[in-house]
Amino acid sequence: MKPQITIITKMLILAVCFALFNTLYSQSVSLDLSFDNDGKVVTAVGNYDNYGYSIAIQSDGKILVVGYSNNGSNEDFTLIRYNTNGSLDSSFNSNGIVITDFGFDDYGRSISLQSDGKIVVAGYSNNGSNYDFALLRYNTNGSLDSSFDADGKVITSFGTSNDYGNSLTIQSDGKIVVAGESRNESYSDFALVRYNTNGSLDSSFDSDGKVTTIVNGSALNGAYSVVIQSDGKIVAAGYSGHKQNGTDFRFALVRYNINGSLDNSFDKDGKVTTDIGTFGDLAYSIVIQSDGKIVAAGYSGNGSNLDFALVRFNTNGSLDNNFGTDGKVTTAVGNSKDVAHSIVIQSDNKIIAAGQSNHSFALMRYNTDGSLDNIFDTDGKVFTDIGNGDDGAFSIAIQNDGKIVAAGFSNNGPVHYYPTHIAVVRYNNTNSVSINETAGYSKEMFVFPNPFSTYATLQTSNILKNPRLTFYNLYGQSVKQITSLTIKFGNTISFNRDNLPNGTYFIQLIDDNQIISTNKLVITD
Numbered sequence: 001m002k003p004q005i006t007i008i009t010k011m012l013i014l015a016v017c018f019a020l021f022n023t024l025y026s027q028s029v030s031l032d033l034s035f036d037n038d039g040k041v042v043t044a045v046g047n048y049d050n051y052g053y054s055i056a057i058q059s060d061g062k063i064l065v066v067g068y069s070n071n072g073s074n075e076d077f078t079l080i081r082y083n084t085n086g087s088l089d090s091s092f093n094s095n096g097i098v099i100t101d102f103g104f105d106d107y108g109r110s111i112s113l114q115s116d117g118k119i120v121v122a123g124y125s126n127n128g129s130n131y132d133f134a135l136l137r138y139n140t141n142g143s144l145d146s147s148f149d150a151d152g153k154v155i156t157s158f159g160t161s162n163d164y165g166n167s168l169t170i171q172s173d174g175k176i177v178v179a180g181e182s183r184n185e186s187y188s189d190f191a192l193v194r195y196n197t198n199g200s201l202d203s204s205f206d207s208d209g210k211v212t213t214i215v216n217g218s219a220l221n222g223a224y225s226v227v228i229q230s231d232g233k234i235v236a237a238g239y240s241g242h243k244q245n246g247t248d249f250r251f252a253l254v255r256y257n258i259n260g261s262l263d264n265s266f267d268k269d270g271k272v273t274t275d276i277g278t279f280g281d282l283a284y285s286i287v288i289q290s291d292g293k294i295v296a297a298g299y300s301g302n303g304s305n306l307d308f309a310l311v312r313f314n315t316n317g318s319l320d321n322n323f324g325t326d327g328k329v330t331t332a333v334g335n336s337k338d339v340a341h342s343i344v345i346q347s348d349n350k351i352i353a354a355g356q357s358n359h360s361f362a363l364m365r366y367n368t369d370g371s372l373d374n375i376f377d378t379d380g381k382v383f384t385d386i387g388n389g390d391d392g393a394f395s396i397a398i399q400n401d402g403k404i405v406a407a408g409f410s411n412n413g414p415v416h417y418y419p420t421h422i423a424v425v426r427y428n429n430t431n432s433v434s435i436n437e438t439a440g441y442s443k444e445m446f447v448f449p450n451p452f453s454t455y456a457t458l459q460t461s462n463i464l465k466n467p468r469l470t471f472y473n474l475y476g477q478s479v480k481q482i483t484s485l486t487i488k489f490g491n492t493i494s495f496n497r498d499n500l501p502n503g504t505y506f507i508q509l510i511d512d513n514q515i516i517s518t519n520k521l522v523i524t525d
Helices: 002-025
Strands: 029-031 040-043 050-057 063-070 075-082 097-100 106-113 119-126 131-138 153-156 162-170 176-183 188-195 210-213 220-228 234-241 250-256 271-274 281-288 294-301 306-313 328-331 339-345 351-357 360-366 381-384 391-398 404-411 420-429 445-448 455-460 467-472 478-482 492-496 503-511 514-523
Touching: 063 119, 063 404, 063 420, 075 119, 075 131, 075 420, 119 176, 131 176, 131 188, 176 234, 188 234, 188 250, 250 294, 250 306, 281 351, 294 351, 306 339, 306 351, 306 360, 351 404, 360 404, 360 420, 391 420, 445 514, 455 503, 455 514, 467 492
Parallel strands: 050 106, 050 391, 050 420, 075 106, 106 162, 131 162, 162 220, 188 220, 220 281, 250 281, 281 339, 339 391, 360 391
Antiparallel strands: 029 420, 040 420, 050 063, 050 404, 063 075, 063 106, 075 097, 106 119, 119 131, 119 162, 131 153, 162 176, 176 188, 176 220, 188 210, 220 234, 234 250, 234 281, 250 271, 281 294, 294 306, 294 339, 306 328, 339 351, 351 360, 351 391, 360 381, 391 404, 404 420, 445 455, 455 492, 467 478, 467 503, 503 514
16 A cells, blocks of 8 residues: 555656646746857947848758948948857858958848758849849858859849849749849839849749839839748738838738749739738738748838738738738737737747837747737747847747747947847747647546656546557657557556657647647656
8 A cells, every 4th residue: 555655646746746847838938048148149240230130040050140230331241150059150251250242332131041051142232323132152161152153142133223132032943032122213113033043043034034013003012021832933022002101001912923923813913912000011021831821920000109910811812811800910019119020930830920129129929810829928929138229130030949049130229329239049949839638638647657768658537549649849849659559448558768869758648639638758768
């Protein structure tokens, strides 16, 4: 009898510990203290202003940020690579920083990685009289790639107007698509360019590699983000309106066929505009869900302030009524200027938007229906102060281990007196997969021994029919499934670790496609 009491006591202690752990776990997001000790890195490039606009994560976990820096007389493309611990990578141009000058003002806006590891950066450059699209390709060590248009740099003009390259993406065949706007004093158009892998213009894309689009007859149009669908079609998002002050702007999406023509299966003419607020709306970022639905994020104005704004579209361009209200979600994050600059979709289809609010980095996480995810820091919102002045995120990415990395800028005081620097913040994201028990089942489940080294036994008060086990790591990612299990006494199953490394996991019991319970599990030798 005494040993039985000991076992029961241990089980109860384990259950209590798990309940306490589960409460902590639900908070889900925190600064990653393994990243420069406090989760935040600020990099001063020179003595003047510098900004980080776009982020990419290499397969080895190193972090790339592109933007621009001022040298006292003009702005230059600036590319930085960080090690996984947040330190500058000395194997990248000897000090982790690469500055590229075209001659006048140059601004880096977007970054993407090729399958061979080469780094492609897009933005715009001034030739002394106007701005043109600028595209650069770097080798993995930070040097310019001479196989890309001979010197690693390509300039593309749509005419004598100002042309701004704002976003790039790489097709599965290696061709590069850059989207932005072509502008003069009275009007602007969506502008897209497609390049071959050697940097030359792709003549199979609208005959000369360049496409401009007026959206619904509006005088002012521009793209800030571009993505490639799984079928190769190209979707660009931005704004469309008439007033120079932007008060009548709307979210604008345009979908192109692979050859650059407008896709008439997308809202009949390839173009969609969406009104959200009453005082101007603009889309800064776009992503494609695994089901093909399109999510765009930016801001919506109501006359007195700006709010985070998200819109989800069905694959045909119609608004998805299963998302928010009529496909639209607005979030008053702070008290005035709340702008979502970048979005990313987790493996569980939850959406994270990053931007600026209350002069801070601001992250919001939304459930698949557009509601705020209260598991994400209890209210779906995370704010991070870096300096004593303005801070803001322009880009967000998720590492393979589930951690969230955001890049932008930080200022330590009034901008007229203190320079602005490139800022990177990394967050632990311990609930990238939602784990919820199913009503109607007892949640009581015991695993013993725990910790275990080879074999363990799971016991529940439920009668099992078709059970399976899923193992999650601390980032909420599924790392192992067992679907063939032998049931003993109706409620007991045994399993082995197989090749799982030592560590802490969550084991989830599912029966007849119903989640029964989740327990903490420790594997050790």
